[in-house]
Amino acid sequence: MAAMSTPQILMIEDDARLAQMVSEYLTKSGFGVAHAADGQTGLEQLQQHAPDLVILDLMLPDIDGLEVCRRIRSLPGALAKVSILMLTAKGDPMDRIIGLEIGADDYLPKPFEPRELLARIRAVLRRRGDNTSEAAAATMMRFGTLEIDRNARTVTVGGALADLTSYQFDLLVAMAERAGRVLTRDQIMEAVRGRELEAFDRSIDVHMGRIRAAIEADAKNPKRILTVRGVGYVFAKQQD
Structure with missing residues (x-):
C-alpha cells in the first residue's frame, strides 16, 4: 500500500468534470489522487500502484462498477483488501445492497457534497489506522x-x-x-x-x-x- 504520509486514492469515474473537481478537492485535503475513466484502466492502475482506497462509480462505459468490484475482490493478496467506496445512483437502494454484498466498504449516492465524500474517505481510512494501532493489534x-x-x-x-x-x-x-x-x-x-x-x-x-x-x-x-x-x-x- 502507499505511504501512510500521503494516502493514495484511485478514482474510477467516466465523468471527467466530476473527476477533476473531486481530484482537486481531495488533493487540497492532503491526498494523492489518480483517475481512470473506465473500469479496465482502473483495474490496471490498481495493480500497478496499489492505492489505499478506490472511489468506484457504478456506471462506467466498459465494465460496470459492480463487476469491477467483483474483480478487485478476486485479485491476489493485499490488492483484494483495498477499501472501496462506491458511488451509486440516488434513491436506488438495490445498487447499494448489491455493492455491499460483493465487497464494497461504503457507498455514497450521487449527487454528493465533496465534504461528505471527504468525511467518508477519512472514516474508512481511520478504521484501517485504528486497527493497526497498538491497542487493536495486541492479541x-x-x-x-x-x-x-x-x-x-x-x-x-x-x-x-x-x-x-x-x-x-x-x-x-x-x-x-x-x-x-x-x-x-x-x-x-x-x-x-x-x-x-x-x-x-x-x-x-x-x-x-x-x-x-x-x-x-x-x-x-x-x-x-x-x-x-x-x-x-x-x-x-x-x-x-
Whole structure:
C-alpha cells in the first residue's frame, strides 16, 4: 500500500468534470489522487500502484462498477483488501445492497457534497489506522475453531482463511470484542465508524450475511453471530 504520509486514492469515474473537481478537492485535503475513466484502466492502475482506497462509480462505459468490484475482490493478496467506496445512483437502494454484498466498504449516492465524500474517505481510512494501532493489534482472539488475528487482519475457521473485506473484518472484531452482548445496528455502526456519518440502515444486515457466509458452517443456521429479533445481533461466546 502507499505511504501512510500521503494516502493514495484511485478514482474510477467516466465523468471527467466530476473527476477533476473531486481530484482537486481531495488533493487540497492532503491526498494523492489518480483517475481512470473506465473500469479496465482502473483495474490496471490498481495493480500497478496499489492505492489505499478506490472511489468506484457504478456506471462506467466498459465494465460496470459492480463487476469491477467483483474483480478487485478476486485479485491476489493485499490488492483484494483495498477499501472501496462506491458511488451509486440516488434513491436506488438495490445498487447499494448489491455493492455491499460483493465487497464494497461504503457507498455514497450521487449527487454528493465533496465534504461528505471527504468525511467518508477519512472514516474508512481511520478504521484501517485504528486497527493497526497498538491497542487493536495486541492479541489473537479465539472462539473454538474461529481465530481472529487483529495484527495480520485475518480470520480463519478450522485453519481455513475466511474471505472478508476490510470493513467486514472490522465489524467482526467489534462484535467479538463484545461477545455475549446484544448490540443494536446503531451500536455496531458506532463501534466501527463513529457517530459523524449517517449509515444506510440495512447495510449492517447485508454485511452480517456476508460474514456469516464466511465463518459459519451453515449461514442459514448460524451459531456464531445470532440475530435478536427487534434489537440487533449478538456474537455468541460459546461456539463449536
